[in-house]
Amino acid sequence: MPALWDVPAPAKLNLFLHVIGRRTDGYHLLQSVFMLIDWCDALHFESTASGQITREDLTVPLPADDLTVRAARALQAATGCTQGARIGLVKRIPAQAGLGGGSSDAATALQALNRLWRLRLTTDQLAHIGLALGADVPFFVRGCNAWIEGVGERIRPIDLPAAHFLVAKPPQGLDTAAIFRAPTLARNTNPATIVDFAADPYGFGRNDLQPVAQALCPGVVQGLNWLAQQGLTGRMTGSGSAVFARVTQAETPAPHAPDQNWQVRFCGNLPTHPLYGWAAIDD
Numbered sequence: 131m132p133a134l135w136d137v138p139a140p141a142k143l144n145l146f147l148h149v150i151g152r153r154t155d156g157y158h159l160l161q162s163v164f165m166l167i168d169w170c171d172a173l174h175f176e177s178t179a180s181g182q183i184t185r186e187d188l189t190v191p192l193p194a195d196d197l198t199v200r201a202a203r204a205l206q207a208a209t210g211c212t213q214g215a216r217i218g219l220v221k222r223i224p225a226q227a228g229l230g231g232g233s234s235d236a237a238t239a240l241q242a243l244n245r246l247w248r249l250r251l252t253t254d255q256l257a258h259i260g261l262a263l264g265a266d267v268p269f270f271v272r273g274c275n276a277w278i279e280g281v282g283e284r285i286r287p288i289d290l291p292a293a294h295f296l297v298a299k300p301p302q303g304l305d306t307a308a309i310f311r312a313p314t315l316a317r318n319t320n321p322a323t324i325v326d327f328a329a330d331p332y333g334f335g336r337n338d339l340q341p342v343a344q345a346l347c348p349g350v351v352q353g354l355n356w357l358a359q360q361g362l363t364g365r366m367t368g369s370g371s372a373v374f375a376r377v378t379q380a381e382t383p384a385p386h387a388p389d390q391n392w393q394v395r396f397c398g399n400l401p402t403h404p405l406y407g408w409a410a411i412d413d
Contacts, residue, residue, distance in 0.1 A: 137173045137242045141166075142269070148336070150321050165399050167399055184215075215246070241256060274287035290401075300391075
């Protein structure tokens with residue numbers, strides 16, 4: 131049967147994240163810049179005639195109905211496709227880190243299965259399916275570093291200078307819902323513009339979720355202190371527990387982590403997603 135092997139799903143960093151308001155339905159209004167980095171999961175796809183979607187975890191065990199499986203089923207439902215797939219997932223991006231790993235896996239599944247099943251959906255159509263799975267999925271489907279607004283659905287591609295970052299993830303994760311329902315979360319940051327950001331893309335703004343996260347997860351504080359010990363100014367990415375700082379150049383190996391349960395690595399940013407333009411290719 132047709133197959134695709136070692137299909138990448140990159141992580142992202144939030145260079146800043148401002149909460150500028152809240153809608154009447156409870157959803158928060160955000161501004162952020164999402165930047166793709168070269169910390170990637172890898173997925174394998176094999177088409178089947180059974181119509182069933184199965185997933186094999188090739189590294190760490192994942193929930194049975196994770197975003198990758200849900201993305202495949204959503205693509206079937208949206209198109210009436212009767213084909214199925216066996217999916218193998220090499221999970222390298224840590225969960226609950228703010229790195230977008232689950233959303234990226236889902237976006238890669240949508241793009242890979244669109245090709246494997248020869249559905250020929252456009253990027254816009256795939257992004258629409260992805261939005262129902264999670265606010266970050268359309269960003270990964272579109273495949274460009276981007277200025278993000280609204281609840282995550284307003285995506286404007288931007289160019290970013292090449293740079294390297296030291297990223298550290300403590301053993302603890304963070305629950306996004308717990309952060310957003312915290313009464314101490316600031317929700318009134320003044321809106322910014324791309325011009326504001328462009329003047330200092332790697333120093334602009336802050337992560338408004340960080341004070342709440344620090345109170346919920348000691349690992350965030352420990353990670354920021356560890357970066358400071360390296361002479362770096364860090365901040366949290368997204369709503370997870372990973373922290374990062376820009377470095378002048380990537381070095382190997384990375385500095386010793388606070389302890390063996392941490393995940394630490396140097397990452398470079400990506401100009402576009404490795405699958406950028408896949409939906410436009412008719413093979």
